[in-house]
Amino acid sequence: MAIKNTRRNTVYGYPSPQAGLFPDPIVAARSPLTSDMGEIGQTWVNTQADTVFTLVAISGGQANWVQSGGDGGAGNFSSLTVNPGPINLTGTTNITGDTTVTGTLTSTLGFETIDGSVTAGNTDNSNVSSNLQVLKSRNNGVITLGDQLGNLVFAGFDGTGYTTGGAITCFNSGSAISANRIGGTLNFFTHTDTATPNPTLRMSIDQNGIITMAVATGGTTLQVSGGIEAVTGSVTIAAAGSGVILPGPVQVISGAGAPATGLALHIGDLYINTTAASATTRLYIATAVGTWTNVTCAA
Numbered sequence: 001m002a003i004k005n006t007r008r009n010t011v012y013g014y015p016s017p018q019a020g021l022f023p024d025p026i027v028a029a030r031s032p033l034t035s036d037m038g039e040i041g042q043t044w045v046n047t048q049a050d051t052v053f054t055l056v057a058i059s060g061g062q063a064n065w066v067q068s069g070g071d072g073g074a075g076n077f078s079s080l081t082v083n084p085g086p087i088n089l090t091g092t093t094n095i096t097g098d099t100t101v102t103g104t105l106t107s108t109l110g111f112e113t114i115d116g117s118v119t120a121g122n123t124d125n126s127n128v129s130s131n132l133q134v135l136k137s138r139n140n141g142v143i144t145l146g147d148q149l150g151n152l153v154f155a156g157f158d159g160t161g162y163t164t165g166g167a168i169t170c171f172n173s174g175s176a177i178s179a180n181r182i183g184g185t186l187n188f189f190t191h192t193d194t195a196t197p198n199p200t201l202r203m204s205i206d207q208n209g210i211i212t213m214a215v216a217t218g219g220t221t222l223q224v225s226g227g228i229e230a231v232t233g234s235v236t237i238a239a240a241g242s243g244v245i246l247p248g249p250v251q252v253i254s255g256a257g258a259p260a261t262g263l264a265l266h267i268g269d270l271y272i273n274t275t276a277a278s279a280t281t282r283l284y285i286a287t288a289v290g291t292w293t294n295v296t297c298a299a
Contacts, residue, residue, distance in 0.1 A: 012196075023038060025044065025045050025236075029047050030048060031044075035063070036065070038063065039055065040057065051067055053065040068122065134151075136148070136150065142233065144177075145176075145177060147184075148171045149171055149172060150169070150170050152167065164189070164198070166188075166201070168186065168188055168197055173185035185205065185207055188201075188202050189201055195272070200217070239251070240254070240255040241253060248266065250270070251265065251270075253271055256273070256275045259273070264288070267288060267289065279298065280294050
């Protein structure tokens with residue numbers, strides 16, 4: 001495309017003291033291509049999409065046109081300040097410096113920070129603070145039962161791609177959806193130290209506050225350095241043959257019927273028979289590993 005370069009750099013019709021020439025803007029019903037050459041600093045106006053581009057470089061026989069920032073736009077910026085907002089970005093926008101937005105910043109593609117961080121601060125003289133909100137709708141309408149509400153993913157590059165090391169997800173787990181009624185369940189995942197494609201579900205907190213922990217991959221599922229207190233209610237061990245292990249170690253277990261020899265793991269272990277028919281079969285003590293001896297109880 002031919003480039004016009006006929007007008008002098010003038011302000012209000014007076015010649016510039018520098019008497020420099022600048023090219024006319026290119027006006028077309030399309031966006032520029034890398035083959036559309038011009039002069040550095042020249043602008044291109046796409047009348048069909050109402051967008052403006054600037055030629056920032058020519059390298060290897062290709063032109064680098066950068067779209068100006070703004071609503072519906074994309075571009076490259078060394079810094080960006082929007083006051084007041086909002087600003088809507090529907091394309092790819094690269095910002096290499098600090099960015100300040102005093103209004104709302106909306107992106108239809110997402111946000112990515114490279115070698116940086118995202119900080120949400122609040123300097124208001126009140127008791128409110130900043131929020132990190134993850135919102136879900138279906139085309140601005142009501143969600144469907146079971147929809148995911150948000151994910152927080154932690155991943156690392158393994159040489160070929162990013163693999164999830166841990167994640168926290170939330171999904172709708174209620175039985176109905178109505179005003180102020182969105183039942184939610186939080187799931188916590190971690191990745192094992194093996195070459196597997198997906199992380200493993202470790203813990204869930206459902207809409208009723210019930211906490212469910214999965215069996216650990218080796219070792220004990222829950223380790224507590226301090227104490228555990230049941231303020232109300234009881235501690236229930238549902239599996240027969242399981243019990244409480246005390247320092248020593250010594251375990252206290254229960255089950256229906258006489259204990260299996262394999263349950264006697266430590267000298268001093270206690271076994272309570274929940275279906276004992278006589279005083280001599282109610283309580284057993286391990287006198288050796290693999291050996292139970294019944295204790296006569298009061299009738």
